[in-house]
Amino acid sequence: MKKLLLALLIAFLLLWITPFRVQAKVWPQPQGHVNDFAQLFTPEFIQQLEVKLVDFKAQTSIEIAIATIVSLEEDTVENAAVEIFEQWGIGQKDKDNGILLLIAKEDRKIKIEVGYGLESVINDAVAGRIIRDEMASAFKQDNYEQGVLLAVEALIARLETGSGKVLDSVYQAGATWPAGFILLVCLFIYVFAFLSRSKSFYAGGVVGGFLGLAYRVMAGSSFFMIIIFILTGLFLDWLFSQNYKKLKKAGKSTSWRSSWGGFSSKHSNTSSGGFGGFSGGSSGGGGASGGW
């Protein structure tokens, strides 16, 4: 009887696992500010441009990304730019101050996609003029490096003189990690400090499940999250119980403070020196496109 009910419950849970989302084409992840997928540039040029863009970001927090692709494959350059911008998240999340310079080699198309927060400085007319005056003529002579360098310099010059005008974006992107989640995690850890003292193995799962449900009610997350909560609960209960036993055995203090609520070792995030991705900015089709 119990098993049957449990099976029913799990089957019921599985029904919710796949919330529907509209999928777009998946573009490759950025490798840096300069992403020369079409191999138009020399490694020295990429290096030089990367340094320039990293410096500019350090000064202004504005992220300028360059992407070259071989072919649009029947898509428009405007669409491709919006998709890449969306997936890479160019610019700071709260300022939307990113710019994407997209070059499609075989289609001979250029698009400057401007993040919401920079639309007032790099307006469409400015972007169009940069494409026509700086890029198109150099590109016609297959001098891609020269064209891109001139465009980047023109963009930076414009951003530096007009940066006083950069307004904070009014556009709010999708959901972020809510503060409620962090609070829940704290609560979670606190509860487990007690659970580690209990004998049952499933209590953690039960608590996890209910916290997951509570989180769903508050934040409207998918049902998949609840399963993760339950599994996390079971795992943490097990982990903390082990830790508790070990500490007990070793005769160490098991108080809340000395065991960090059950975490005996501190975890530290080590960041590698390489490119860590862009900062989550968004755009809405602003900028200009052109060809050569």
Added chain:
Amino acid sequence: MKKTLLIILAVAVFIGFSLVGTYNNLVQQNQAVEAQWAQVETQYQRRFDLIPNLVNSVKGLFDQEQTVFGDIAEARTRYSGATTVDAKAQAAGQVESALARLLVIVENYPDIKSDQATMGLMDELAGTENRVSVERKRFNDLVRTYNTNIKQFPTNLIARLFGFSPKAYFEAVEAAEQAPEVNFGD
């Protein structure tokens, strides 16, 4: 027997929470669709703010093309008077096709299209059309997510219970779906 009761209670609580959770989820999706519609309207407004400039810069130059200007003005009036989303979308579609025609006309006058000021205006206009199509696509994506969710079992039961109905997609006018091509290349 006490254990069975406990399990039944747990299942009941679970279903109760699920109901609330699903309901809240639908409310959020509903709000997201409405917020995105506001974003589409913002871009429409931007377009209307732009049109007078463009019209003024080219109007005197070709008097024989008066019908286009008349069409734009009429569609604009209709947009301001529209109250429902559908009516607004339709009026916006008319503006779009009239503008596309205007761009073709400008293409045919080399003197005008090489003028710096006009070029800037055309960039702005093309950019606005692109913004409109981007925000509209996002609107449709959100509507599709919402519609699919409220039609799927078991969410559909909850949606029906609380009166969540499917939303209409934004249908772009045929042939005006793409931003009008402005090509100043030679």
